[in-house]
Amino acid sequence: MSDNLSQLRQPAGSAGLADLTRELAALIVEALNLEVTPADIGPDQPLYGEGLGLDSIDILEIALVVSKQYGVQLRADSEDNQRIFASLRQLAEYVNTHRTK
Amino acid sequence: MLAYRAGEPILAGQFLGDVARLGAALPASGHVLNVCADRYRFTVGFAAALVRGLVTLLPPTRTPAVIAQLKAFAPDTVCLTDEAACDIALPRVSYPEAPRAAGAPAATAVPLIDPERRAAWVFTSGSTGTPVPHEKTFGRMIDCMRVEATRLDLGTERSWALVATVPPQHMYGLEASVLLPLASGHALSAAHPFYPADICAALAAVPRPRALISTPIHLRALLASGLELPAIDLVVCATAPLAAELAAEVEQRCRTRLLEIYGSTETGSIAVRRPTLTAEWWLWPDVTLESRGEESFAAGGHIDRPTRLYDLIEPTGPDRFLLHGRVAELVNIAGKRSSLAYLNHQLNSIPGVLDGAFFQGAAGEAGEVARLGACVVAPGLDPAAIAAELRRRIDPVFLPRPLLLVASLPRTSTGKLPQEALRALAARARQSSAA
Numbered sequence: 001m002s003d004n005l006s007q008l009r010q011p012a013g014s015a016g017l018a019d020l021t022r023e024l025a026a027l028i029v030e031a032l033n034l035e036v037t038p039a040d041i042g043p044d045q046p047l048y049g050e051g052l053g054l055d056s057i058d059i060l061e062i063a064l065v066v067s068k069q070y071g072v073q074l075r076a077d078s079e080d081n082q083r084i085f086a087s088l089r090q091l092a093e094y095v096n097t098h099r100t101k
Numbered sequence: 102m103l104a105y106r107a108g109e110p111i112l113a114g115q116f117l118g119d120v121a122r123l124g125a126a127l128p129a130s131g132h133v134l135n136v137c138a139d140r141y142r143f144t145v146g147f148a149a150a151l152v153r154g155l156v157t158l159l160p161p162t163r164t165p166a167v168i169a170q171l172k173a174f175a176p177d178t179v180c181l182t183d184e185a186a187c188d189i190a191l192p193r194v195s196y197p198e199a200p201r202a203a204g205a206p207a208a209t210a211v212p213l214i215d216p217e218r219r220a221a222w223v224f225t226s227g228s229t230g231t232p233v234p235h236e237k238t239f240g241r242m243i244d245c246m247r248v249e250a251t252r253l254d255l256g257t258e259r260s261w262a263l264v265a266t267v268p269p270q271h272m273y274g275l276e277a278s279v280l281l282p283l284a285s286g287h288a289l290s291a292a293h294p295f296y297p298a299d300i301c302a303a304l305a306a307v308p309r310p311r312a313l314i315s316t317p318i319h320l321r322a323l324l325a326s327g328l329e330l331p332a333i334d335l336v337v338c339a340t341a342p343l344a345a346e347l348a349a350e351v352e353q354r355c356r357t358r359l360l361e362i363y364g365s366t367e368t369g370s371i372a373v374r375r376p377t378l379t380a381e382w383w384l385w386p387d388v389t390l391e392s393r394g395e396e397s398f399a400a401g402g403h404i405d406r407p408t409r410l411y412d413l414i415e416p417t418g419p420d421r422f423l424l425h426g427r428v429a430e431l432v433n434i435a436g437k438r439s440s441l442a443y444l445n446h447q448l449n450s451i452p453g454v455l456d457g458a459f460f461q462g463a464a465g466e467a468g469e470v471a472r473l474g475a476c477v478v479a480p481g482l483d484p485a486a487i488a489a490e491l492r493r494r495i496d497p498v499f500l501p502r503p504l505l506l507v508a509s510l511p512r513t514s515t516g517k518l519p520q521e522a523l524r525a526l527a528a529r530a531r532q533s534s535a536a
Contacts, residue, residue: 035502
């Protein structure tokens with residue numbers, strides 16, 4: 001009965017969050033064909049604009065990858081949106097909370 | 102109905118009241134850079150400028166370098182914005198909030214605009230360092246839109262709601278998402294949805310019949326999202342060639358027609374096709390194509406003088422043609438256009454850059470956005486510093502990936518820089534840095 005009630009996975013603890021962060025870094029580098037390695041992306045480095053230097057095309061691509069992998073549909077009107085791409089850590093926290101896969 | 106904003110319908114009377122109120126906040130004359138993010142407010146701003154006799158400026162990007170160039174072009178330019186934070190270095194006019202006690206707006210006559218009124222200057226990158234202005238007169242823009250409404254088969258019996266993923270500040274969005282509804286009695290959606298879930302929500306928020314005005318990148322993302330799509334009655338696509346397979350998938354998944362529009366910033370829209378039926382484009386009536394050597398020009402109809410098209414065009418009939426890609430000098434990334442010469446000029450204007458050149462990478466896989474790369478001679482600078490300077494000058498989509506520091510560029514004896522030589526240099530530079 002308990003499994004039917006919740007569509008959301010239980011958010012991961014801190015070890016799981018670290019794994020998720022690394023996973024996301026790898027997904028981003030692969031999806032965007034970036035020149036850096038996943039380890040190069042600092043967890044608090046800005047993703048959009050300065051920092052990693054991603055633009056809106058990249059953001060769309062990441063959103064697609066994130067929806068396929070974790071079942072999270074990003075919305076621009078959510079309050080979180082400014083923060084979601086502020087850094088890898090913020091993105092990981094958002095995915096962690098909202099993932100359905 | 103004139104518009105839908107946050108799920109609420111807006112009637113023409115309210116629009117005219119908003120136009121009058123905003124007009125009172127604008128200067129008596131001059132130029133306005135309209136950066137309103139809300140499409141309805143952009144439209145009120147555009148109309149208010151028209152009524153007041155101001156000219157709207159529409160640059161291809163809003164980097165500090167371009168803003169400085171706009172100031173030089175029109176020193177009296179003010180910036181109209183509907184957002185609290187705006188870091189554009191121009192005198193600011195804030196979009197006025199509607200008064201709280203808004204009863205029924207006073208009946209307002211529709212202002213008549215002289216067809217010869219200069220409505221806007223739209224800018225292309227050009228091939229030097231300075232964006233090139235192109236004049237848009239009101240009458241010609243409306244004429245073009247009346248043809249577009251016919252060619253999109255919107256008809257005259259039903260009022261459509263148009264939802265667009267494109268900004269109103271670029272030619273395609275200005276036409277298809279602002280002027281087309283205004284000129285033809287259809288409603289525009291104030292939304293500017295980005296993620297697939299937003300696009301679905303924006304569509305569901307307006308009544309049918311509804312049209313989605315979009316680009317290949319957003320259509321591809323929408324289909325790939327796996328979301329269940331609301332009913333769509335027409336899909337319109339432009340700014341970049343649409344792969345045939347994607348066109349077919351859009352029609353199948355949306356269960357409706359997909360029409361592509363061809364045009365340019367200089368000419369506006371001039372042709373349409375249904376890519377699932379034919380590769381041929383169908384010109385607007387009265388518009389003709391002529392070639393002078395290898396260059397193609399469009400003239401007639403709403404176009405006031407023969408205007409160069411920067412695509413390789415093969416006429417196949419008196420009003421039909423095929424496209425064979427763009428001319429080599431131009432780049433189109435995610436529907437935004439620039440020229441290698443313009444980009445190179447910006448790169449070489451950076452203090453410390455002795456010589457630099459962009460190159461086009463090998464074509465990516467279908468659907469992937471191919472980026473530009475750059476080789477730069479800049480002893481004493483690192484790639485991040487150069488990128489930061491570029492970011493102040495050019496649109497982010499053109500930022501090079503990768504940006505490689507090299508000892509010298511492979512110029513020929515006449516100073517030319519063949520693209521293949523640049524790509525080869527880049528490949529060697531990447532290999533040696535990976536070693």
